[in-house]
Amino acid sequence: MTTITKAACIGGGVIGGAWAARFVLAGIDVAMYDPHPEAQRIVGEVLANAERAYAMLTMAPLPPRGTLRFAPSVEDAVQDVDWIQESVPERLDLKRGVLNEIDAHAKPDALIGSSTSGLLPSDLQRDMAHPDRLFVAHPYNPVYLLPLVELVGGNQTSKETIERAKAAYAEIGMEGVVINKEIEAFVGDRLLEALWREALWLVHDDICDTETLDNVIRYSFGMRWAQMGLFETYRIAGGEAGMRHFLGQFGPCLQWPWTKLTDVVDLDEALVEKIGAQSDAQSGMHGIRELERIRDENLVGIMQVLKGANGGKGWGAGKLLADFEARLWAGAGKADVDPTAPAPLRLVETKVNPSWADYNGHMTEFRYLQVFGDTSDALLRLIGVDDAYVKAGHSYYTVETHIRHLGEAKVGEALYATCQVLSTDDKRLHVFHAIHRADGDEVLATAEQMLLHVDAAAGRAAPADPAVLARLQAIADAHSALARPEAAGRHVGQKR
Amino acid sequence: MTTITKAACIGGGVIGGAWAARFVLAGIDVAMYDPHPEAQRIVGEVLANAERAYAMLTMAPLPPRGTLRFAPSVEDAVQDVDWIQESVPERLDLKRGVLNEIDAHAKPDALIGSSTSGLLPSDLQRDMAHPDRLFVAHPYNPVYLLPLVELVGGNQTSKETIERAKAAYAEIGMEGVVINKEIEAFVGDRLLEALWREALWLVHDDICDTETLDNVIRYSFGMRWAQMGLFETYRIAGGEAGMRHFLGQFGPCLQWPWTKLTDVVDLDEALVEKIGAQSDAQSGMHGIRELERIRDENLVGIMQVLKGANGGKGWGAGKLLADFEARLWAGAGKADVDPTAPAPLRLVETKVNPSWADYNGHMTEFRYLQVFGDTSDALLRLIGVDDAYVKAGHSYYTVETHIRHLGEAKVGEALYATCQVLSTDDKRLHVFHAIHRADGDEVLATAEQMLLHVDAAAGRAAPADPAVLARLQAIADAHSALARPEAAGRHVGQKR
Structure with a gap:
């Protein structure tokens, strides 16, 4: 759970809506104010995208969703919250007016982050009564997935505010990267601006078209930069x-006439039309919603890969995802299941991730075992075999698995997995799992597994901790009332 | 197999060595010329990196490695090859001299690609006798993994040369992106230059340090650009x-004073030292070899994710990887196994991919089933169940699997998988797989599987094609001489 439980989003476009989604999915109640007649629809669409993306992003237990209400005024939205995210259009006078109104009605110590992509926080906070709690929190689209938020204080922002903000954004899975000094456009947009200007010249001068330029980026340094940045790559x-030494070699090149340094391209009607037409040729076969889905799936996949990188320790945005998941697991406490009920334990809720699909759009064979493995892990957490227990040198290892495939799951389908404990002793744990379609409960696959408790250092079976065994025995006792599944104890190819 | 079977690499540094690795791993014999006393060591190190990366990158069968020899002269290296890649230092006079020498001794229609990152092909080819076959082929580091090569012709380059070059690079898994007009630094380095210059200003002015800047990139637009480029993102x-509409909104921002447009940072000793020290603080805990390994693993993982993107059709660099693999499979013909030998078929060679690791650095449970699934797929290809067969509406589905875990595989370990056919009829296929450690043949896991031949449209079991059955029967007959594995027919928890 997050420390802050109530937030306000002022402005509900693509950015504001995505902030609301990030808050709500982190369990924070959100009051949204946006006078735009379509605000409710736009925010709803962004929230749906975000939910879809999170279902693919992480198996960690998201907290119960926060509520989302549309407030009739800024005053109504901000009055009882501890965190306010302002995302109104990029005009200094407009932002100042809105921030002053927020300032007048919010609690004096509520955090106020502005999503501005270029305005100086010192300018934004100039007329506020409590300017010390105003900071820039500049995110990147899609805000619900990309973990970066640039934190920039103005000359009246307190150091404590930046520290509190950094901690708050970490709670919703973001990294607040603190920029030392305020400058217009901060760091990310400065870099983007420089490259964008050059790109416009290249297209303007017919050196290449938009698709060629995009391919140059994504087949080369785009992949480098997804995981290391500029300096680490160099x-x-x-x-x-x-x-x-590298800088010594590179230095002289800066003097080469390699960029259109001293001139700004005129983005006139002809250039807009040229780029528009090239972009249509490049991407027009995909609708915007489709491109968003493809983008989100790609970003999810990249972050998941980076989560497993560096020998499992995580790297870059994947390290941030791992940290976020650790937070979610810690906040989840015990699974919300009754271990003493005489019923299989419902331990895993998941959706078929697009990267799990075979060429038919069905869930690939080995992903079933992934979900069964997650089910065993959930059972182990429930009986106290947690990170600390494993780090202390003991764990359960799977020694045998018998899987039956009874039906097929499609990409995006919601599934859940159940576990029945068949038998247990001080070292062995015999379980029977089933993967069900969430819609209708049909059983798609079953797995009978034997796990063995081991002393990892000694590399041999050893009795589990008495506290673990007691929790396990309570479940086994409850499950002793259940019928043994007909499929348990069967071998491959056995006649019914 | 590639159309071109012999190539020369002139210049064997990090770029030239990686070209040699790409060629050799694609089955092309390479003659390398580099007078540097350490050339052999450097090329060997790059080749080792490339081999490690390819083992993780693809399960598709690489062709038999090409040979690599170090030639005593340019003349000796180039005289009997069809493809020459020049990668000597970036000095026009030096490159011209080397290219003229290559030109004098190579076959008149041999392709000559220069790896220059900035010089104009018209300048490079000025004094050549056969300038029509000279082009720029500018790659990105690590050349053995990143698929981009910018193809740029000079005023004497023939159109046919560019077309032949594009086809040749495709055969080694690269996309030759053709640049319309030659300009210094082409497209990629123009974009990089623009951003690099801005980055140097930001560090120079203490707006942020190198680590902050790298984090800004990799937590945000770096991931966007790994899969879509600039224009598609916008x-x-x-x-x-x-x-x-987007351009209409964005346009005015170009006039903002957002980049240090008109000035070039002086990369003096103080700035070099500042960046050097910040880079040490950021990345100094990792050695360069370690950073290379982490980078390569990350790039491999990202490309694999993108290969499965867009509903399995592939996206960006992942689409290129899928195309490359299709080429490898097509070139591999039938698996190099004798289906009539009375021995289990050795069908899969693989290594434990870092992304397959659990927190202990061991191969995760469900990845064993992935390798077993690959083993069944290899058997199916061997008996004629290929893409065309599956597209025509029939396939074998796994209905049951029994896995035993007997040992553990570590990240990077080489493994192979064998398959024994236990029994078969017109619909059923009963197999017994084993995963072995390549070093010592120890069996780490076994899987007994039952597969059923299905009519996918009708959604029910159906007899397989007679030609498929005949191939299968020949294997089953050969395997009938083998002892039935002791573990076959066992159920979970059965006493030995």
């Missing part, structure tokens, strides 16, 4: 000779 | 209103 390019 | 930002 550090490698420097090799053993090092970064200083 | 097309989404424009939403339903479209690209032209």
Whole structure:
């Protein structure tokens, strides 16, 4: 759970709506104010995208959703919340007016983050009564997935505010990257601006079209930058000779006439039409909603890959995802199941991730075992075999599995998995899992598994901790009332 | 197999060595010329990195490795090859001299690609006798993984040369992106230059340090650009209103004083030292070799994710990987196994991909089933159940699997999988797979599987094609001489 439980979003476009989605999915109640007649529809669409993306992003237990209400005024939205995210259009006078209104009605110590992508926080906070709690919190689209938020304080922002903000954004899975000094456009947009200007020249001058330029980026440095940045990449390019040597080599190139340094392209009607037509040729076969879905699936997949990177420790945005998941697991406490009920335990809720699909759009064979493995892990957490227990040197290892495939799951389908404990002793744990379609409860696959408790250092079976065994026995006792599944104890190819 | 079977690499640094690795791993024999006393060591290190990366990148069968020899002269290296890649240092006079020498000794129609990152092909080819076959082929580091090569012709380059080059690079898994007009630094490096210059200003002015800047990139637009480029990303930002509307909004921002447009940072000793020290603080805990490994694993994972994107059709660099694999499978012909030998078929060679690791650095449970699934797929291809057969509406589905875990595989370990056919009829296929450690043959896991031949449209079991059955029967007959594995027919928890 997050420390802050109530937030307000002022402005509900693509950015404001995505902030609301991030808050709500993190369990925070949100009051949204946006006078736009379509605000409710737009926010609803962004929230649906975000929910779809989160279902693919993480198996960690999201907290119960926060509520989302549309408030009739800024005053009504902000008065009882601890965190306010302002995302109104990029005009200084407009933002100042809205921020002053927020300031007048919010609690004096409520955090106020502005989503501005370029205005200076010192300018934004100039007329506020409590300017110390105003900061820039500049996110990147899609806000519900990309973890970056640039945190920039103005000359009246308190150091404590930036620290509180950094902690708050971490709770919703974001990294508040603190920028030392305020400058217009901060860091990310400065870099984007520089490259964008050059890109416009290249298309303007017919050196290449938009698709060629995009391919140049995504087949090369785009992939480098998804996981290391600019300097770390060049550090490698420097090799053993090092970064200083690399800079020495690179330096002179800066004097080459390699960019249209001193001129700004005129984005006139002809250039707009040229780029528009090239973009249609490049991407027009996909609708915007379709491109959003593809983008979100790709970003999810990249973050999941980076979560497993660096020998499982996580890297870049994947490390942030791992940290976020650890937070979610810690906040989830015990699974919301009654271990003493005489019924199989419903331990895993999931959806078929697009990356799990075979060429038919069905869930691939080995992903069933992934879900069964998650089910065993959930059972183990329930009986106290948690990170600390494993780090102390003991765990349960799977020694045998018998899977039966009875039906097929499609991409995006919601599934759940249940577990029946068949028998247990001080070392062995014999379970029977089933994966069900959430809509209708049909059983799609079953897995009978034997797990063995091991002393990892010694590399041999060893009795489990008495407290673990007691929790396990309570479940086994409850399940002793259940009928043994007909499929248990069967071998491959056995006649019915 | 590639159309071109012999190539020369002139210049064997990080770029030239990686070209050699790409060629050799694609089955092309390479003659390398580089007078540097350490060339052999450097090329060997790059080749080792490339081999490690390819083992993780694809399960498709790489062709038999090409040979690599170090030639005593340019003349000796180029005289009997059809493809020459020049990667000597970036000095016009030096490159001209080397290219003229290549030109003098190579076959008149041999392709000559220069790896230059900035020089104009018209300048490079000026004094050549056969300038029509000279083009720029500018790659990105690591060349053995990143699929981009910018193809740029000079004023004497023939159109046919560019077409032949594009086809040749495709055969080694690269996309030759053709640039319309030659300009210094082409497209990719122009974009990089623009952003790099801005980055140097930001660090110079203490707006942020190198780590902050890298985090800004990799937590946000780096991930966007790994899968879509600049224009496609902004097309989404424009939403339903479209690209032209987006440009209309964005346009005015270009006039903002947002980049250090008119000035070039002086990369003096103080700035070099500042960046060097910040880079040490950011990345100094990792050695360069370690950073290379992490980078390669990340790039492999990202490309694999993108291969499965867009509903399995592939996206961006992942689509290129899928195309490359299709080429490898097509070129591999039938698996190199004797289906009539009275021995289990050795069908899969693989290595434990870092993304398959659990927190202990061991191969995760469900990845064993992935390898077993690959083993069944390899058997099916062997008996003629290929893409065409599946597209025609029939296939074998796994209905039951019994896995035993007997040992553990670590990240990077080489494994192979064998298959014994236990029994078969016109619909059923009963197999027994084993995963072995390549070093020592120890069996780490076994899987007994029952597969059923189905008519996918009708959704029910149906007899397989007679030609498929005949191939299958020949294997089953050969395997009838084998002892039945002791573990076959066992159920979970059965006493030995």
